[in-house]
Amino acid sequence: MLRIHFTSHDLQNIRIARQPDPLWELICSVCRLETGQGPLDFGQWRRAAFDRLSRDSVAGRALRPLRGLIPASGYIPDFLTPPVTGGGLQECLDQVRRTPRTQLVHEMSRLAEARPVPNWTTTLDRPGSDTLKSLANALGIYFRALLEPYWPHIRTAVGNDVGLRSRTLLDGGTQALLEGLGPLARWNAPVLEVDYPTERDLHLEGRGLLLVPSYFCWRRPTALADPGLDPVLVYPVAKTPLTVVSGSDGGLERLLGRTRAAVLTAVADQSARTTSEVARAVGIALPSASYQIGVLRDGGLVASHRDGKYVLHAATALGIRLLGADAGRGELLPPRAGSLGR
Known part of the structure; x- marks a missing residue:
């Protein structure tokens, strides 16, 4: 469980992202690609993605370094999801390219403690290295190949959720907004108790909270691992198959x-x-x-x-x-090819 602790100032500073964030959607989509989760929600997208990857060698190569940094579960480096600004893909990729070296060192060390990391990641934080730029380029290629064709549908689903949350806020205030996150979370003032895979406490300490509705987020919300970064809570929106x-x-x-x-x-x-x-x-x-x-x-x-x-x-x-879907049918995943630099 993730326990998010609010102060009175935090309750006055709850915001909702108005549109899907390209990199949060990308990171969550890689997790969905690597598993058979949500066959009704994501099955058709996965099949189309695997078909595209089998025909598009450039997209296939772009996925390799992402697989090395984005496990289906567990720790994912926060620099892959920089602060949500409402800007487009290019702005997000520019933020990734500008990641401070100290953040890269800290987060890649933490990832290495959790799982083996590809050899090419050792040059991510090296001054003068083009590895971080190459990684940002890979993110862009993946997005344009596997997410951009579906972006209008993703934007509509997120927009519907934003409209619902906005009406809830207008009708009932912040308490109604937080209570409306159930059953994914429970408002037990002044703490929001969130369904989460590990036990964590996040103290907002006056920074407020940004709610980020996401199409590819599935089953439970997610958040940044570093409590010192601007707090966000990414949660799944209703999807229409x-x-x-x-x-x-x-x-x-x-x-x-x-x-x-x-x-x-x-x-x-x-x-x-x-x-x-x-x-x-x-x-x-x-x-x-x-x-x-x-x-x-x-x-x-x-x-x-x-x-x-x-x-x-x-x-x-x-x-x-x-409904014409077999929820128990597993989907074959393409084999993991060698990562960038190996």
Whole structure:
């Protein structure tokens, strides 16, 4: 669990990034590429990415050094996700190129303590070396090949979430905004308790908090490892797997009805969702979402369970098969080629 400690000043300085951050999306997407996680959310993107990598040797070479720095789980150097400014890809890459040498030394040493690092990384912090510039170029090539074609969809999903959070803030203030992060996080004033793979405490100490909605972030939020950097909390947004419904040529809608088919799709979109989240994703009233989920549950397509004060819903194996996706199917990953400089 990550415990984020607020002061009164921090509560007055909560911000929301208005658009997806290119490098946070990139880092999270590499993690999704390396695993079979989220077959409904990311399966089609992964298949298209592997196809592109098999045909595009330049993109394939760009991925190699990124794999050496971005494990599917565990520590990832913070310099790969510099401060979120709302600028475009080029601004983000320029920030990476300007990473201070002391930060590189510290973070690469920490990465080396956690896992073996490629030989080429030893020159990242060397004065006069072009390694950091080459790494930034690799980030740019990867982004343009594997993320840029999907950027309008990513931007729309993030924009929808920003609109939802903004309305929550306007209607209920910062308390409603923080409570609205459930079930990913729980507001237990003055501490935000976040679902996190390790035990950590982050004291904001008047710096405030930037919430960064992300398309490729999956299941639980993430944050910078260094507590001395500007605090951010990156969290997953609701994703609409349009290909699942459209792939049935309307058969699913004819079988279940348009609203019920959309509810089943929304439930299957993530590992677990609350009734309120489903209602927001589909754009229907809460009582209607509750009723439709109940019908789907009675039909064996949705399973529900209580987690604290929340009731979480997930698609069953039958529901997933009906959507035309096999959640248990593993996806073959391309072999790891040698890293840059080896």
